[in-house]
Amino acid sequence: MSVFPFMVFLFFPNELVLVSSEFVHSELPSRITALSGSCVQIPCRFDGSVISLTNTESVFGVWIMKDHAFANPGVLVVFNGTANITKGFSHIEILGNLSQRECTTVFYDVMNNHSDKYYFRVETPDQRYTYQNPIYISVSDSPQPLVLNHTNLNDVMENTTVNLSCSAEAPCPKQPPTISWSNIPESAHITTQLQEKPDKTQSVFSHMTFKASYMDHRRNISCTATYPRKTSNDSTVETTVMLRVLFPPKETRITIDPSASVSVGTNVTLTCKSKANPSNDMNYTWYKRGQENQLDFGEQLTFTVNRLSGGWYFCKAKNEHDFQISEEIQLILAESLSLIIGCVVGVSAFLLIFLLITLFLRVQRLKASTIKETDVSDQGQEKQVQISSIYTNGAFVSGEELEMPKDENDVVHYGEIDFSTPQTKSSTVKSSGQETIYAEVRGPEKEMNQD
Ligand SMILES: *[C@@H]1O[C@H](CO)[C@@H](O)[C@H](O)[C@H]1NC(C)=O
Ligand SMILES: *[C@@H]1O[C@H](CO)[C@@H](O)[C@H](O)[C@H]1NC(C)=O
Ligand SMILES: *[C@@H]1O[C@H](CO)[C@@H](O)[C@H](O)[C@H]1NC(C)=O
Ligand SMILES: *[C@@H]1O[C@H](CO)[C@@H](O)[C@H](O)[C@H]1NC(C)=O
Ligand SMILES: *[C@@H]1O[C@H](CO)[C@@H](O)[C@H](O)[C@H]1NC(C)=O
Ligand SMILES: *[C@@H]1O[C@H](CO)[C@@H](O)[C@H](O)[C@H]1NC(C)=O
Ligand SMILES: *[C@@H]1O[C@H](CO)[C@@H](O)[C@H](O)[C@H]1NC(C)=O
Ligand SMILES: *[C@@H]1O[C@H](CO)[C@@H](O)[C@H](O)[C@H]1NC(C)=O
Ligand SMILES: *[C@@H]1O[C@H](CO)[C@@H](O)[C@H](O)[C@H]1NC(C)=O
Ligand SMILES: *[C@@H]1O[C@H](CO)[C@@H](O)[C@H](O)[C@H]1NC(C)=O
Ligand SMILES: *[C@@H]1O[C@H](CO)[C@@H](O)[C@H](O)[C@H]1NC(C)=O
Numbered sequence: 001m002s003v004f005p006f007m008v009f010l011f012f013p014n015e016l017v018l019v020s021s022e023f024v025h026s027e028l029p030s031r032i033t034a035l036s037g038s039c040v041q042i043p044c045r046f047d048g049s050v051i052s053l054t055n056t057e058s059v060f061g062v063w064i065m066k067d068h069a070f071a072n073p074g075v076l077v078v079f080n081g082t083a084n085i086t087k088g089f090s091h092i093e094i095l096g097n098l099s100q101r102e103c104t105t106v107f108y109d110v111m112n113n114h115s116d117k118y119y120f121r122v123e124t125p126d127q128r129y130t131y132q133n134p135i136y137i138s139v140s141d142s143p144q145p146l147v148l149n150h151t152n153l154n155d156v157m158e159n160t161t162v163n164l165s166c167s168a169e170a171p172c173p174k175q176p177p178t179i180s181w182s183n184i185p186e187s188a189h190i191t192t193q194l195q196e197k198p199d200k201t202q203s204v205f206s207h208m209t210f211k212a213s214y215m216d217h218r219r220n221i222s223c224t225a226t227y228p229r230k231t232s233n234d235s236t237v238e239t240t241v242m243l244r245v246l247f248p249p250k251e252t253r254i255t256i257d258p259s260a261s262v263s264v265g266t267n268v269t270l271t272c273k274s275k276a277n278p279s280n281d282m283n284y285t286w287y288k289r290g291q292e293n294q295l296d297f298g299e300q301l302t303f304t305v306n307r308l309s310g311g312w313y314f315c316k317a318k319n320e321h322d323f324q325i326s327e328e329i330q331l332i333l334a335e336s337l338s339l340i341i342g343c344v345v346g347v348s349a350f351l352l353i354f355l356l357i358t359l360f361l362r363v364q365r366l367k368a369s370t371i372k373e374t375d376v377s378d379q380g381q382e383k384q385v386q387i388s389s390i391y392t393n394g395a396f397v398s399g400e401e402l403e404m405p406k407d408e409n410d411v412v413h414y415g416e417i418d419f420s421t422p423q424t425k426s427s428t429v430k431s432s433g434q435e436t437i438y439a440e441v442r443g444p445e446k447e448m449n450q451d
Pocket of ligand 10: 266267
């Protein structure tokens with residue numbers, strides 16, 4: 001290898017040659033994977049010990065493809081900053097400030113034929129140096145797989161906080177991928193940012209944190225990254241992870257086969273249903289209200305109904321974490337069904353009576369209610385007369401009839417009002433005996449002028 005720089009020295013007298021076999025390196029990742037139709041940003045810093053950067057105006061960067069000996073056949077100088085020439089690429093841009101030894105470069109619109117080794121070279125009017133370590137750019141038509149990182153998702157205890165992260169390579173930070181999550185738990189909180197990795201390449205990092213619920217057991221959470229591309233459709237890459245939550249029995253309930261009302265002599269099966277994880281070593285215990293001891297063990301309780309079988313049953317489901325007791329469920333003997341029908345009839349009758357009483361009380365209350373009346377016989381001055389009840393030709397006017405329709409304002413009701421009733425406590429009405437008055441009964445006055 002040491003022969004090679006010597007040869008270069010022969011042809012290019014300005015070339016700096018290190019006699020030592022330890023070459024001066026530029027700080028480049030050894031490999032980067034680019035997406036075709038997108039750009040690729042190469043993080044780069046170079047060692048300034050071999051070159052003097054005093055004249056900041058005239059420091060130029062050069063990128064050489066395939067081999068650092070650019071005079072060799074097949075080698076292409078893809079970018080010469082000194083002459084400002086780009087070859088084989090549509091555009092190459094050095095972002096870094098070369099006089100500060102920063103040579104970060106963006107190669108735009110990369111294509112599959114760009115997959116190769118690239119060397120960085122720095123040129124000043126009197127010094128040139130090609131760094132010996134290349135970066136291998138690998139151009140792919142599909143994005144790199146996503147990286148999921150999480151705390152053991154297979155054994156998450158209920159209510160514990162779960163951290164899940166998804167990262168997508170961003171070889172072109174100017175057009176980073178967008179990350180989206182699907183089928184996320186309700187309590188999920190997500191933060192997403194562009195992050196620099198130790199080799200200075202970038203990635204979009206999305207962090208999700210949530211409290212595991214038993215509802216999340218077997219939930220398949222997906223992370224999707226969408227990469228914008230110039231030459232073709234956006235490409236997406238997705239990854240899914242299944243969550244497994246450990247939890248004590250939940251939603252414990254009983255089902256009865258064939259039905260909750262059975263006749264003596266039939267076989268009945270009560271099944272205790274429960275959600276739990278783990279559920280393979282569940283223990284079920286059966287109880288009946290009023291009996292101290294358990295009836296049986298096992299998921300199902302089967303028995304032939306006898307006269308004493310009626311009553312309230314409940315079960316207890318237990319796994320290694322905890323237990324849960326179901327609601328009580330009633331088993332009714334079909335014999336006693338006629339009794340129940342009798343009860344239903346009795347209750348219905350009672351309800352009817354209750355309804356009638358309520359109606360009666362309501363009528364009484366309405367009688368006692370007050371309405372406002374405007375005395376139209378008194379011109380100009382509006383006087384409000386408080387009356388406790390109104391009779392139209394002796395017939396009772398219900399409160400509903402007097403109530404104004406909400407949308408119509410000035411609907412006038414004319415009624416023959418008998419003020420001779422002792423409940424009339426009005427001193428303002430100058431009524432005499434059985435005199436008939438036409439009263440304009442109004443609902444609550446509405447503002448008419450709507451300026
Ligand atoms: C870059 O261009 C300059 C000016 O034309 C030239 O002197 C130099 O040799 C070129 N560098 C390479 C590596 O071709
Ligand atoms: C280099 O050339 C491109 C066109 O190929 C031009 O847009 C750009 O301004 C030039 N840069 C310099 C520093 O001359
Ligand atoms: C890659 O192919 C395109 C045409 O498809 C061509 O213009 C370009 O020069 C090629 N680049 C390299 C580095 O071979
Ligand atoms: C690059 O850095 C030098 C100092 O080392 C500074 O003078 C110059 O303005 C910088 N150039 C740019 C484009 O920031
Ligand atoms: C996963 O996250 C842990 C800390 O949460 C970290 O130590 C580890 O390096 C991460 N692994 C990867 C591949 O990012
Ligand atoms: C988890 O939280 C819920 C609601 O706060 C609670 O009902 C349940 O018992 C908790 N589970 C465990 C295993 O602590
Ligand atoms: C999850 O992350 C939070 C902070 O983001 C941390 O407090 C918690 O300990 C993490 N949980 C686990 C299980 O790593
Ligand atoms: C999640 O995916 C697995 C395997 O792909 C499947 O067996 C499971 O039923 C899925 N979970 C849900 C809740 O759909
Ligand atoms: C984009 O996607 C559409 C439909 O999926 C397809 O018909 C079309 O050929 C694609 N275009 C390119 C450039 O891949
Ligand atoms: C009820 O079950 C018992 C035994 O479990 C069986 O001998 C009997 O024939 C069953 N009766 C009916 C009506 O299915
Ligand atoms: C269920 O009962 C069996 C036998 O009585 C016992 O060995 C086992 O530990 C029990 N399991 C649980 C989860 O309580």
